[in-house]
Amino acid sequence: MEIVNRVAESGLINIDPADFIKDLDIAIINLRDFLEEGVVLREKNFREKLKKTDWSAYKNQHVGVMVDDGLLIPQWAPMLMATCLLSVAKTVSVGDEEKLRLKAFEAAIDQIDLESFKGKNIIIKGCGDGTVPAAVYVQLIARLAPVANRIAYGEACSSVPLFKR
Numbered sequence: 001m002e003i004v005n006r007v008a009e010s011g012l013i014n015i016d017p018a019d020f021i022k023d024l025d026i027a028i029i030n031l032r033d034f035l036e037e038g039v040v041l042r043e044k045n046f047r048e049k050l051k052k053t054d055w056s057a058y059k060n061q062h063v064g065v066m067v068d069d070g071l072l073i074p075q076w077a078p079m080l081m082a083t084c085l086l087s088v089a090k091t092v093s094v095g096d097e098e099k100l101r102l103k104a105f106e107a108a109i110d111q112i113d114l115e116s117f118k119g120k121n122i123i124i125k126g127c128g129d130g131t132v133p134a135a136v137y138v139q140l141i142a143r144l145a146p147v148a149n150r151i152a153y154g155e156a157c158s159s160v161p162l163f164k165r
Helices: 017-021 043-052 076-085 097-110 134-144
Strands: 013-015 026-030 062-066 091-094 121-124 150-155 158-164
Touching: 017 097, 017 134, 026 097, 043 076, 062 076, 062 097, 076 091, 091 097, 097 134, 121 134, 134 150
Parallel strands: 013 121, 026 062, 062 091, 121 150
Antiparallel strands: 150 158
């Protein structure tokens, strides 16, 4: 008796969101580290600290400028810091590592070529290592549902149907 892999022959397309941002290089800079005593922003001193910083350490990284809750700083402060990073970093935004990861996932999902999923049956892999935020799954199904035939979550052997045209 020949063993037949029905999953392979089914035409199901497996998508693992964790694959979208492999080797994501993230760095976080806390704006507090550039303030006097970690709380006071004096423009002249702030600009001087920015000028003296070696920004090359952030080359080709996704950099998040973290502004702690409760820290009262002018809106231009993270913007000024971003201008120092623009020539070396891949991306610069305000937020912690979790926000940067989510932003990277969202950018990857926006780049999906929908033509390759038109009329297809898709399984979105779940139960991974926990590095994929729940919001990513919601954005992924919202992006694929207009073109897919069916979308399920899980593994081919035990998937949960989510969408059917």
